[in-house]
Amino acid sequence: MSAKLKHIAFIMDGNGRWATKRGLPRSAGHKKGAEVLQEIVKTAADMEIPCLTFYAFSTENWHRDKAEVDYLMNLLRQYLHSELKEIKERGARIRFIGERDMLDSDIVAQMNNIEAETAANEKFTLCIALSYGSRAEIVHAAKMMAASVASGKIQISDINENTFASQLYTAGIPDPDLVIRTSGEQRISNYLLWQIAYSEFYFSKTLWPDFSAKEFKEIIDDFNTRERRYGKL
């Protein structure tokens, strides 16, 4: 593995299409997608990739049918309750980014518990974007900075890229080196807009439920051939 690869961010897309293609309800795609998530986290942990972020549910996803949202929230409850245990035991620090006040209180309580329980873990960080929208995150950070100025805690001149980033939900997490989106869509869908300023992108045509450890490793090989110049010569 390349020493420079510190953080990979995933947009797990295509669950619904995977199910529809098979004549199954969209929920079947989400169920299979959660299994693939688990497999990829384990593969990345074995490869000692220090940080992973997965886009699990966007602020815009709240506008889907109630039945699909309810299914996803129940799947999440199950994931938080069982699957994450295995990840915790592997020494992961687990963090959640997103708008918590839109989630049910029992889910938020579980999220808070998991974050507290794993806060001292250092082996790798698993970050789950849940009810997440990047514009909302940036507005939230701007409000936090404005409040600090208004209360006299900081001066306007103290606002810079570093202090601003420290108010984002991702504070302390390195920016993604690589963003992988499955399902053939080539867009960002309100994901980590600030953090991906210099990320590399890989768009795979594979639908997320068909994504595999093998393809993941091939993508990392591709990443390792890229030259990142950051505007320099």
Ligand code: IPE
């Ligand atoms: C990604 O799959 C999972 C979520 C957004 C929750 P989709 O549900 O977006 O599946 P497609 O894109 O409709 O196939």
Ligand code: IPE
């Ligand atoms: C992005 O996928 C959000 C997640 C993967 C959770 P969407 O399927 O919601 O995005 P669009 O609608 O194709 O942009």
Ligand code: MG
């Ligand atoms: Mg989609």
